[in-house]
Amino acid sequence: MLRRTDGSGTAATQQGPLAITRGGSIVSDWRQYVVYIGFALIFVIFAITLSDRGFLSANNLLNIARQTAIIAIMAMAMTFVLCAGEIDLSVGAIAGLASVTSGLALSRYGLAPAIAAGLCTGLLVGAVNGSLTAWIGIPSFLVTLGMMGFARGLGMWMSGTSPVPVIDDTFIAVFGSGNIGPVPILVLWVVILGALAHTALRKTPFGRKILATGGGETAARYSGIKTRTVKFQALLLTATAASVAGMLYAGRLHSGRFQLGEGDELSVIAAVVLGGTSLFGGAGTVIGSIVGALLIGVINNGLILLGLDFSQQLMARGVLIVLAVALGRSQRA
Amino acid sequence: MLRRTDGSGTAATQQGPLAITRGGSIVSDWRQYVVYIGFALIFVIFAITLSDRGFLSANNLLNIARQTAIIAIMAMAMTFVLCAGEIDLSVGAIAGLASVTSGLALSRYGLAPAIAAGLCTGLLVGAVNGSLTAWIGIPSFLVTLGMMGFARGLGMWMSGTSPVPVIDDTFIAVFGSGNIGPVPILVLWVVILGALAHTALRKTPFGRKILATGGGETAARYSGIKTRTVKFQALLLTATAASVAGMLYAGRLHSGRFQLGEGDELSVIAAVVLGGTSLFGGAGTVIGSIVGALLIGVINNGLILLGLDFSQQLMARGVLIVLAVALGRSQRA
């Protein structure tokens, strides 16, 4: 059964300017690169315009990295959830809750129990999110929206609305405030977790199952993939990552507080979508999400260095996010 | 923005052993009724437990209706956008901006210019959202996230962060604060706009095109539907509805302010999704969205009447949203 190898051309990319479904299906192609180009362009613009304001100073770049790290860690996990065709709106609230539980455990029982408390918070919440979504079949948008309120309320109730001071030096150093040489530990967290997440999505059967579940749930199930289990795992993953983020917040701000992470869900999803992951599942990259988070971080930093008003910052940020994508796209065409 | 090019109901949540074959279909079946059953159950529970606390008083019921009206109006329009497979995160910010523009125009030029200013705000913003999404092809999530910041910043900048007093009696009466007989005008707005929106989605070629675009973009295009135009129109619609919501806020609060509507995007989308519309497009009902908004309103109202702490309110609200869906589902099975 040999194929003749003459005839039809062989060296071809599948995608031309006229590809059938311009708006639709081509998207996953171009999206992959947009964020890198957009990031590079915005970075260069700021590097030029803000050269006299310390934008390029090592300290400022490390600041950007630090400020972005926690969002980036949640974004990595969110990549899995979005790739699986689900969403998790509760990440910010879980981070707040975990900062409270680990903070309380730290002051009462010490370091190891604090870490255990933080992680268990994430695992428990994630298991609830995952079960309700995967087994009961309630849309994850509603489940995690409900959980967002619940976790926030629980954190508020547990801490009695006060911040929980975090004063253990080891905890503070490991979670968020320490450095190894010149490198902030927060950056190491991103690098290590990022490498793990990237490998998991790209190179393991688990990652394949995530992508397949989001890319075509019916086809995935017909291929023997337990799509519910996959969704459960994805939501468990985000919640756990969010609880790590909560401990990082606690370490960085030296206090646990239920409001920490408020509004993060939107920044995290924005980072992931900027990074080229489809909100509809089936395609995405961890590295893209990290760069997406960095892009948002660079924009925030640059606008502050520019000395803009809050209102001008808001406007400029909106414009730049759209512009980064638009520029990134046009560069590729 | 749509990945789904064929008919596969991939993204839909599945449940029960029958789910696979019926893919997305079963989902839209149960979802259509869940919100009504969930609403009825929650209402009855509150009516019983809160009977001595004025829950059922005519005044309180009208309050719920009034409080829900503005969200409901945005939810109607959002139904179209979600049905078309897109999303609009900027509605809250547009409402805030429109409250400022119409408020400023009212104090300087009078009633008609104020209404014109408010509507034009929505139309302009919507046209920008729509063009960037439909013609440039940037995912609506990012476009409207950017717009959310931009509109908020613009409103802040235009008003210099201060509220804009609204003192025209006609404006106040028509937008939000008046009554006709015992019926608040706000409720009339919902009834009239709701009837229009329901008809538009169910009974007009436009609604059909919306559903087709979200239900299968490629197939819609094969059938001769200009799916980009449809998306443009959908985003124009939400922005315009949001600007009406902004004027209603201004009329109800007797002032325009850029923060008005902050966070509404989530409540609005939650109402629509509760109402049975799929986040992935192709199916949804306007009435469901209105009832979804009412459900959220009833929960908020009941929890306050119960006299709970805010932290307890937060927790209970999260639980009740999920419970309403879970109960609604089990009742149908």
Next chain:
Amino acid sequence: MIEASNAVEMTGIKKSFGGLHVLRGVDFAVKQGTVHALMGENGAGKSTLLKILQGILTPTEGSITVFGRQMNSFSAATSRASGIGMIFQELSLIPSLTVAQNIFLAREPRKFGLLVDDRTAWDRSRVIMSELGMDVDPATPVQKLSTGQMQMVEIAKAISQDARILILDEPTSALTGVEVERLFSLLKRLSADGVAIVYVSHRMDEIFEIAEEVTILRDGRNVATAPLRHLEIQDVVEHMIGKRVGSFSWRPRSVDRTRSPALEVQSVSGPNKPINASFEVHSGEVLGIAGLLGSGRSELARVMFGIDAMTSGEIRVKGQAVRIRSPREAMEAGIALIPESRAREGLIAAHSIRTNLSLPRLGDLTRGPFLDGTKEAASATGLIQRLRIKATSSSVPVRTLSGGNQQKVVLGKWLAMNPEILILDEPTAGIDIGSKTEIVDLIRELADEGRAIIIISSELAELLAVSDRVLIMSDGSIAREVSREEISVAAGEPNVSADEGVQIAKAEHNLQVLIQEVRLNAPAY
């Protein structure tokens, strides 16, 4: 005889996707009132050419004239307006809308000029569908239909447009003889009324039955255009793929039925269908399942594969009762299903050929905890060659493949599993004649290796060519079991001189009669 004027003239059409030149200068003309077949192997560019005509794709070069008028702009709407209607190979239905809403999509009947009139749409759908012999409530959402029924709706949608040029791109790949007959009588009536019809199919007998002329595409060019009555099947095939291949052949095989069966299905019922189905399949046997549209063949397969719940009955594999509640469990029991709907059940369209191929057996392609990229690529390349999938590389998304090549990916995905029990539901839908005969051979080879195979096919010739035994389903029940001998005996004359093709054709006719009979004798509920 007066030469009919050309309804469509396409000249010098070129089309490339990126660097891939699919059409390299095609001339194609269709006369009014004729049925014109467009032939070519999988990936030859048929669908591409027709989508250009329908305004969905813009050609890189070339000109198109419709009824003598040059087409300058390309859009689905303009093509529709100039009288072109099309049945798409990948279907153009919106799953969440009802049958009637789909049929009249974007041209709904109006009420008061403003509102859509669903009532009228419903009535008119009902008429069109009963004309096609289809008994489905037009208010049913399309996502609830079986693949074959969807194809019928797609046909109804195109026909209801009263097009003067009607394009049918593989309209019948999931339809059985009866529906095809109905469609053909309709097409004949339309062409008699002067409608120009372009017909694409890989079922050769259909082409010879319906078409008057044929154009054959190969390597991006039209290599032949001729009236069909001058041609034999073998000539057409040779033009298409460059060599003569045999059509379906019928070689008797012997099956050892003394050992215990590989699969026993005992009084199995599903949520709706099947009803009380019992049968068994032995190792080395190929069991065919025939039946009319909606008779429950696919649902039987779904129950066996753990997708639909089994409401009663028992399934035994190698004598052991097995619980199958999910595809995973079915796979663990050694069962594989090649599903009917490639778009929905078989493939993840946006993912590459390679990832699609490895999806059911990720566990076999790992080294340690990681996927073994080399092993995966080698396996994909092997399958692409073995099934002759036409693609530039294994990393292109499957949605860029032609319909037939997509179907081959679905096949490859499951063949690589090497399951003990293989269920194939319409496995060759859309696959060209050359590959189809090879796939039939392949299935028989698998049986020879000792696998138990169940095949569901609406193309009876294929079903007969491959099966040792045939079950006939009707309304969810297994109404009859026939062996090949019975069918050929029923054919009347023992096969002495007739060649295999003729034999198959006869048997096909007999089977057709049996299916009809079973349907008529079915008890009324």
Next chain:
Amino acid sequence: GPSTAADVAAALKEIEEHPASGPHGEKPVLASDLGLTTEEIAKIKSMNATAAIVMHYTASDWAKAQMAGQKAALDMLGIKIIAVTDAGYKAEQQVSDIETVMARKPNVMISVPAEQNGTAAAYKRAAASGIKIVFLDQTGAGMSPGTEYVSLVSSDNRGMGKAAALLMAQALNGKGNIGLIPHASDLFATVERVMGFKEAIKAYPDIKIVAEQGVGGPDFSGESERIASGMLTAHPELNGIWAVWDVPTEGVLAAARTSGRGPKDLVITTCDLGVNIAIDMAKNGYVKGTGSQRPYGAGYAEGILAGYALLGKSAPPYVVLPALAVTKQNLIAGWPLSNGTPPPQVVTDALK
């Protein structure tokens, strides 16, 4: 300006004793001057009255201390709290909270308006239905004391800003470059603080405000951390930062710690007294002082004023709680004055 420690102490005392007048020039009456007799208390108790607490926001130490004060006073008067709401700083939410609470027909409503204009109509409706309203920090716009509300209780926010400025100047020895992080909103209370700070800092010609960038929320600590980092990057010459309340200050602290500067190189002052800044202060950290409110006392005064209203006793229209300057030195003594509780152990531990 005052430069020696003694001068500063005198100036702070002056601020404490002479709080600024109310938003409409009302004469400030000190909360400590309010009082009810035993008979009056008994009479109120016999009324079995109810109260609703309608807050702009409940989730802060400040709100918690204030609500504790309210509860203490209301309990003492036998007034039952039947509803508590939190508008999340949103005027539209607060309007519906007011409407909802009205269904329970409370006798008194104690409220912090999230915003003045938007909520006024709703408050007026509540007042018209006979509910006695006690405001904190600001009133509904255009409402008149005595008829539409009982009284406005407020901290001397301007004084707090002034105190923070004096403490800043003292720590900087009257010389340096500073950055301000105000609230990017026109909330009366926070605007007053900035005005007070600027007013007092003007007396020091060698102190220059080189940067000012508002924080908008909702993530006040994260955002102010970014702003402070940016200020420290763009203005390496910065010696001090003032932030508008304790939560943004926590972000400033995080930025200071990562900037590589020690507490000697950077002075932080703020307003309000939260646990975390108290700990930093106690440990000789960056925070050199704060111009605190007395939220517990404010809450208690509101409760008492609710009693005034039920009795029909005439209440002063503007009741003020003076600013409280807190530094490491008076931390232990100052904490209960502000929060109504003994200082938490983490703070006392940190002082050791």
